[in-house]
């Protein structure tokens with residue numbers, strides 16, 4: 001049984017051997033956060049408390065299992081919102097203790113990476129690009145269970161910027177899916193900046209792009225001009241995707257791998273998926289592209305169960321003193 005409650009989804013899943021999903025119940029809080037334009041931590045914690053027992057009940061019912069069928073309990077213990085994480089951690093610890101099951105602490109980002117494991121096994125060495133509402137990271141994975149961040153955002157995460165630019169175009173949280181759709185109906189007419197493309201590292205920066213976008217919209221508003229939302233979205237998406245693809249190419253050149261894994265909420269982006277695929281086909285024809293299934297890109301507990309299996313085999317268990325770690329790194 002696995003738990004995920006790091007942000008605005010309460011989720012419980014039953015996963016067999018790290019790759020077969022028996023159930024994956026996700027109670028989303030998005031409607032509650034929409035009116036605030038983003039996730040309100042206190043509201044998130046309260047919803048997790050309300051929903052967690054129903055999620056446990058439904059996940060077990062859907063999978064057709066009893067507590068005696070379980071081998072272990074896994075939980076996201078960071079990174080994320082501390083109050084939100086604590087609900088999942090407490091629920092997982094309680095079930096592990098009551099039923100004498102090993103407790104497996106899982107890093108949320110490892111979960112996003114292992115969402116791809118439901119397509120096929122990961123082959124090492126691998127590289128993962130994790131792009132979500134809170135993270136933008138390039139992770140080198142020389143062996144199973146080893147994760148090394150080689151590049152990350154210096155400021156905003158890609159998903160966070162999607163949500164922000166969507167908001168100024170009047171799109172409600174989370175704006176990523178709608179901006180992605182609009183982008184396919186427009187053209188890159190604004191040519192927004194591509195930050196840090198020439199920097200000698202694998203880091204990203206999206207705050208300059210965000211400011212350029214906001215300035216363009218505010219300026220147009222001041223002079224009474226209406227900008228085409230499809231072109232704005234297409235221009236924004238082209239800038240994000242260009243930088244992500246460019247830095248991934250650079251990282252792959254320096255760290256040749258057998259697979260490139262794509263995970264995280266923004267991994268559902270169709271522009272990003274197709275451009276990464278084209279880049280691999282052209283520059284790294286021997287590197288396989290392993291994408292998380294679109295329906296497992298957003299936060300869910302099945303991906304935590306997928307990653308947990310690796311730690312289960314290595315017997316990396318935690319005790320009842322496991323705590324939430326909001327700033328957890330690999």
Ligand code: KG4
Nearest residue numbers: 132133134159174176177265266269298299
């Ligand atoms: O991984 P996730 O569910 O939560 C975090 O761990 O942060 O990611 C949520 C983020 C949101 O910012 C949302 O707007 C973005 O993923 N997102 C997308 C798309 N679908 C979701 N961004 C761009 N294109 C999409 N199709």
Ligand code: ZN
Nearest residue numbers: 132265298299
């Ligand atoms: Zn996430």
